[in-house]
Amino acid sequence: MMGFDNQEESHLYASPAEMETLLLDDPSPSVATVGGGGNAHFSDPLSSSSSLPFAEISTDDYDYPPSSSPQSNFHPPNPNPNPNPNSASSFHSILEPPSYAEAVFRSFDKDQINGHDHTSLEQPSSSPRSEYIRISVSDPQKELELSNSLVPGSNTYHTYLITTRTNLKEFGGSEFSVRRRFREVVSLSDRLSESYRGFFIPVRPDKSVVESKVMQEGEFVEYRREALEKYLRRLAAHPVIKRSEEFRVFLQVEGKVFGGIGGSREVAVVQQTVGGKGGGGRDLLWMFKKLKQSVSYDWGGTKPLVVEEDKEFMERKDKLQEFELQLSSVSQQAESLVKAQQDIGETMGELGLAFVKLTKFETEEALYDSQRVRAADMKMVATAAVKASRLYRELNAQTVKHLAKLHDYLGVMLAVNNAFTDRSNALLTVQTLLSELLSLNSRIDKLEVASSKIFGGDRKRILKIEELKETIRVTEDAKSCAEREYEQIKDNNKNELERLDKERHNDFMSMLKGFVVNQAGYAEKMANVWEMVAEETSGYSKEGS
Amino acid sequence: MITQQRSLSGSSQSPRSPSAQPFLSVSVTDPAKMGNGVQAYISYKVITKTNLPEYQGPEKIVIRRYTDFVWLRDRLFERYRGIFIPPLPEKNTVEKFRFSAEFIEMRRQALDIFVNRIASHHELQQSEDLRTFLQADEQTMERARSQETGIFKKKPTDLMQIFKEVQSKVSDVVLGKEKPVEECNPEYEKLKHYIFELEDHLAEAQKHAYRLVKRHRELGQSLSDFGKAVNLLGACEGNALGKVFSELGAKSEMLSIKLQKEAHHLLMNFEEPLKDYVRAVQSIKATIAERANAFRQQCELAETIKLKEIDLDRLRVTRSEKLPEAERDYEVLKADGEEATRRFETIVKLMNEEIVRFQEQKTTDMGVAFHEFAKGQARLANGIADAWRSLLPKLEACSSS
Numbered sequence: 032m033m034g035f036d037n038q039e040e041s042h043l044y045a046s047p048a049e050m051e052t053l054l055l056d057d058p059s060p061s062v063a064t065v066g067g068g069g070n071a072h073f074s075d076p077l078s079s080s081s082s083l084p085f086a087e088i089s090t091d092d093y094d095y096p097p098s099s100s101p102q103s104n105f106h107p108p109n110p111n112p113n114p115n116p117n118s119a120s121s122f123h124s125i126l127e128p129p130s131y132a133e134a135v136f137r138s139f140d141k142d143q144i145n146g147h148d149h150t151s152l153e154q155p156s157s158s159p160r161s162e163y164i165r166i167s168v169s170d171p172q173k174e175l176e177l178s179n180s181l182v183p184g185s186n187t188y189h190t191y192l193i194t195t196r197t198n199l200k201e202f203g204g205s206e207f208s209v210r211r212r213f214r215e216v217v218s219l220s221d222r223l224s225e226s227y228r229g230f231f232i233p234v235r236p237d238k239s240v241v242e243s244k245v246m247q248e249g250e251f252v253e254y255r256r257e258a259l260e261k262y263l264r265r266l267a268a269h270p271v272i273k274r275s276e277e278f279r280v281f282l283q284v285e286g287k288v289f290g291g292i293g294g295s296r297e298v299a300v301v302q303q304t305v306g307g308k309g310g311g312g313r314d315l316l317w318m319f320k321k322l323k324q325s326v327s328y329d330w331g332g333t334k335p336l337v338v339e340e341d342k343e344f345m346e347r348k349d350k351l352q353e354f355e356l357q358l359s360s361v362s363q364q365a366e367s368l369v370k371a372q373q374d375i376g377e378t379m380g381e382l383g384l385a386f387v388k389l390t391k392f393e394t395e396e397a398l399y400d401s402q403r404v405r406a407a408d409m410k411m412v413a414t415a416a417v418k419a420s421r422l423y424r425e426l427n428a429q430t431v432k433h434l435a436k437l438h439d440y441l442g443v444m445l446a447v448n449n450a451f452t453d454r455s456n457a458l459l460t461v462q463t464l465l466s467e468l469l470s471l472n473s474r475i476d477k478l479e480v481a482s483s484k485i486f487g488g489d490r491k492r493i494l495k496i497e498e499l500k501e502t503i504r505v506t507e508d509a510k511s512c513a514e515r516e517y518e519q520i521k522d523n524n525k526n527e528l529e530r531l532d533k534e535r536h537n538d539f540m541s542m543l544k545g546f547v548v549n550q551a552g553y554a555e556k557m558a559n560v561w562e563m564v565a566e567e568t569s570g571y572s573k574e575g576s
Numbered sequence: 577m578i579t580q581q582r583s584l585s586g587s588s589q590s591p592r593s594p595s596a597q598p599f600l601s602v603s604v605t606d607p608a609k610m611g612n613g614v615q616a617y618i619s620y621k622v623i624t625k626t627n628l629p630e631y632q633g634p635e636k637i638v639i640r641r642y643t644d645f646v647w648l649r650d651r652l653f654e655r656y657r658g659i660f661i662p663p664l665p666e667k668n669t670v671e672k673f674r675f676s677a678e679f680i681e682m683r684r685q686a687l688d689i690f691v692n693r694i695a696s697h698h699e700l701q702q703s704e705d706l707r708t709f710l711q712a713d714e715q716t717m718e719r720a721r722s723q724e725t726g727i728f729k730k731k732p733t734d735l736m737q738i739f740k741e742v743q744s745k746v747s748d749v750v751l752g753k754e755k756p757v758e759e760c761n762p763e764y765e766k767l768k769h770y771i772f773e774l775e776d777h778l779a780e781a782q783k784h785a786y787r788l789v790k791r792h793r794e795l796g797q798s799l800s801d802f803g804k805a806v807n808l809l810g811a812c813e814g815n816a817l818g819k820v821f822s823e824l825g826a827k828s829e830m831l832s833i834k835l836q837k838e839a840h841h842l843l844m845n846f847e848e849p850l851k852d853y854v855r856a857v858q859s860i861k862a863t864i865a866e867r868a869n870a871f872r873q874q875c876e877l878a879e880t881i882k883l884k885e886i887d888l889d890r891l892r893v894t895r896s897e898k899l900p901e902a903e904r905d906y907e908v909l910k911a912d913g914e915e916a917t918r919r920f921e922t923i924v925k926l927m928n929e930e931i932v933r934f935q936e937q938k939t940t941d942m943g944v945a946f947h948e949f950a951k952g953q954a955r956l957a958n959g960i961a962d963a964w965r966s967l968l969p970k971l972e973a974c975s976s977s
Binding site: 360374378404408541565 | 766770773774777778780781783784785787788791792794795797798799801802804805806808809811812813817820821824931932935936938939940942943944946947949950951953954957958960961964965967968971974975
């Protein structure tokens with residue numbers, strides 16, 4: 032279902048057609064025998080029905096097979112023993128690593144099903160391994176905006192079919208679909224942000240107004256479809272969010288539940304179904320907003336500094352900022368690396384083609400035996416170059432997949448920043464209310480002093496004092512609420528940070544592993560290709576070399 | 577003394593053994609920058625080891641510069657028409673690269689190959705100009721060089737010019753000149769066509785080879801940058817994961833160096849031979865032009881002779897007093913005609929031999945180049961595979977902890 036692979040292909044390669052149609056006879060025998068462990072998947076990279084042996088390894092498995100042991104993901108399932116990485120001669124490695132490498136590719140890809148990698152670490156006991164939720168976004172359709180169109184027929188939008196398969200209890204069903212438009216996704220995202228403050232909620236796809244104008248419609252729709260799918264899968268991978276009402280309603284309930292531009296009816300529906308999970312008392316939301324506004328007026332528009340007292344938290348925050356910085360840099364360099372790999376592959380291919388043409392030319396015009404010999408040599412080199420070029424192409428497709436994790440984590444950092452902002456805002460609210468209380472109390476004190484000076488009491492002032500005391504009670508309630516809210520958010524932050532650390536560790540480990548295995552595997556294949564040519568031409572080597 | 581092609585040049589026989597096979601071995605080494613500013617140039621040491629009697633002793637070292645090599649090539653081209661004179665590396669006029677280490681090394685290698693090819697060619701190795709080049713002191717060399725730059729001498733160094741003459745038939749017709757006479761030899765036509773097309777194909781292959789060198793460098797650079805960034809990320813992480821990142825970073829940087837090395841190897845051992853092949857083909861085109869010239873001369877003289885014969889007959893009939901002079905002129909013309917024919921036929925014969933030699937030599941040269949290319953790529957790929965695989969046990973250890 033990941034339309035990934037073929038798209039990657041076409042973007043990466045200028046003239047795949049030219050390459051595919053090359054009739055290069057003699058697929059190298061050593062390539063065919065390499066999968067010593069009896070791998071049926073190891074197809075000759077030259078075959079013109081170019082089924083890429085790795086990129087095509089299915090990510091379409093719906094069933095998530097429970098692994099037999101936590102270690103099994105990284106060991107080859109085939110009978111070959113784990114290859115000794117220190118094997119003396121690289122020639123002997125022909126027999127093992129490609130199959131090893133291929134096997135690891137398979138298990139790596141299987142892990143991708145649920146949207147994030149389940150690695151060899153144990154799952155928390157709260158989510159039994161047999162749980163799954165799989166979402167796909169498909170079938171974009173154009174629809175007409177029915178209302179508010181000044182010019183009839185001008186306002187169109189796209190809807191996407193969102194299909195969910197799951198066995199989670201909350202859903203009470205195993206397979207269902209809804210149609211949603213992007214606006215509803217925005218709405219979902221907003222709701223989640225409100226209800227799950229302090230959580231690292233995956234960030235929704237951009238509105239991409241510029242792209243929507245610049246790209247071709249078909250291209251943009253596909254771009255958006257993919258983005259939506261990624262987003263929903265990420266939500267489904269979050270242990271808390273995936274069980275949220277908002278999410279369930281979005282996936283399951285037909286109709287414009289998330290529609291519209293803030294119609295109060297829709298808000299009410301959502302409100303009824305949503306409990307408070309760190310969202311505080313909903314009734315006071317209005318109160319908070321008001322207070323915030325009033326506070327900022329009273330203070331002349333400058334927000335008081337939020338004093339974060341939790342040292343440990345501050346340290347972690349700083350570390351995460353540093354991490355984010357370095358991550359960006361690695362992400363950029365990864366992109367350059369991918370580009371460089373693509374370029375070398377292309378040039379190698381062009382070189383191969385040039386030699387193919389030369390070979391044809393020499394063969395046709397050959398008058399001397401020496402020409403025929405040369406043409407045969409050239410053909411060998413041309414074939415090898417074309418093979419190597421295809422290997423680079425595959426290597427790159429895989430590299431992109433592995434290093435995509437880096438980009439994903441940049442998105443995670445956005446979510447983290449949002450969660451930290453929730454926290455500061457909550458703290459700000461508490462502190463604001465505290466100072467509000469202080470100021471109210473001091474006003475009461477002043478009034479009491481003033482009123483006591485008047486004989487018989489000052490009716491006006493006494494009334495005022497009563498008013499203020501009432502306000503204090505409300506404010507006290509609000510403050511307690513805000514404090515609870517703040518504590519809850521702090522707690523959410525803490526749990527999420529732990530989850531992040533663990534998942535990050537696992538994700539990066541598997542990313543690195545995938546990357547390294549990928550590089551090693553393809554390098555070995557390329558070595559095989561060239562070693563053969565070197566052998567065949569060894570007769571020409573200079574004396575003593 | 578019959579000197580065999582293969583036993584010369586490159587063999588390392590001691591000059592002391594008196595019963596040794598005759599040999600002539602040359603090497604061009606030690607490029608050194610001389611002079612300053614605009615006048616600056618590179619000089620090379622040319623070391624000759626030989627046991628041939630025509631040479632002054634078993635070993636001789638002289639200092640030569642690029643223009644000396646050009647002189648040698650021009651002299652040989654003049655003297656040995658029909659033979660494919662080995663090509664020279666181009667004159668590089670881009671100031672920035674003139675003294676780059678890479679350019680100097682590429683040129684040195686090409687000059688070394690140039691002289692060695694001459695030394696191992698059965699005809700060319702006997703040339704007196706070669707001996708001058710290999711042995712004369714600097715003053716003699718300079719004198720010889722300056723003699724060649726007289727304005728009266730046509731410089732055949734501008735091969736493009738000559739080549740253009742060969743292809744200017746169309747413009748001649750357009751301008752109303754007579755269509756220049758061409759051989760009607762279908763085999764030779766095929767050869768010419770082959771040579772011209774071959775140049776195009778080779779040039780394209782060489783272009784891609786050069787780009788491939790660049791790509792290796794670029795990949796090396798981006799691996800290095802990637803490695804550095806990964807290192808910094810690792811420092812952020814701390815703990816086991818951080819260590820793994822650092823190892824990855826270190827490996828990346830190490831591989832980057834391997835890539836740069838391979839890029840250089842590819843340049844010197846694959847791209848340069850291809851470029852040399854292109855130059856060789858261009859040199860053949862110059863010989864083709866020479867042959868066309870010789871043919872034209874022969875035809876023109878034949879025409880003139882015929883006309884002269886008619887003229888003579890007329891003079892005989894009229895018993896003119898100009899007859900004896902005319903008869904003398906006729907004799908001279910006939911001698912010239914024979915000379916021209918002889919020259920042309922020599923060229924044809926030599927070319928036929930040369931083509932065979934050229935094809936064989938090129939098969940060997942390209943065979944070596946392909947071997948080096950494949951060896952280099954295999955070496956690089958194995959290095960990459962080993963480096964990454966050595967990382968795996970550490971990754972395993974980390975992920976299971």
